[in-house]
Amino acid sequence: MTAPDARDDRPARSYFLAGTMQGARTGADLTDQSYRQRLTEALRARRPDAVIHDPGVVMAEWLASHPADVRAAHAALAERKVLHHDELAKELRELTDLFHRLTRLAADSDVCVAWLPGHEPSMGTAAEMLSAHRAGRTVVAITDMRQNLAVLSCSTVILPDLDAFTDWLDAGGDAL
Template identity: 80%
Template structure:
């Protein structure tokens, strides 16, 4: 506790990792609507003004912009029957390294917020949730998938929607 913090008060700065479906069950660069990231960020910063928000959507977009060969190399995977990681194009190996970096960032953040609307599972989100769970972090899942074993096993709390998430924040759920 720092001199500025009152006993029992939440830490001044907490970090939040925004896990959530990007590609899901889609192929290629067909992505799920990503506007949920902005909505989560706005909700967090309205209630936790000093929060650090780690958004893998932003990290991924910046990385892809800096590596223009990655998208065509990724698209070409659809035509290959067998893949060997060590034979992937260099930009694809770098992309897989970025994936691992993001799961490590989920584990390093204080709270992992997993956005999984409806009943569409996300393997990337599951990996991020597992990484955060194994690191002893708070994992908040915003989903209807209460019977999905990965969600049930890795979540500290499962909430049905954004309103329930903001109520949870307002109640101090992320500080316990």
């Protein structure tokens, strides 16, 4: 008989899946989002009771009610030289409010997992990482960007790939 895991009496941990969506691209050109499913599967296999907050899912659910309006308003930004937040289309103000809600959710989660492949920075991911870091949360960056000051400054641990992340979880790196 094995001893019970010391974490068994703790409430389920929450994980925020930060990661590149738009990155350095313009408009609606997004990066491959399959990493979200891979991270979710890795977490579910090791932390079945985990609460997983996926901004990709949150945004897709929000956009489902009016995707054409949001895309049209977002595309129209390319033609404007000067932007004032209070003059943005209603859909874009709602989208920026959603961004702020997501950064707060990153700060409220126990662990922020930031997926930053290659050397492409992501301003949204940096904001989520900073929010989680300032809230004293564990921030795990999965990236090769060890010399990026934002990544270095906001990460609790920097791991090179998904295998290293699963090893970190298996070793209990996410335990408080």
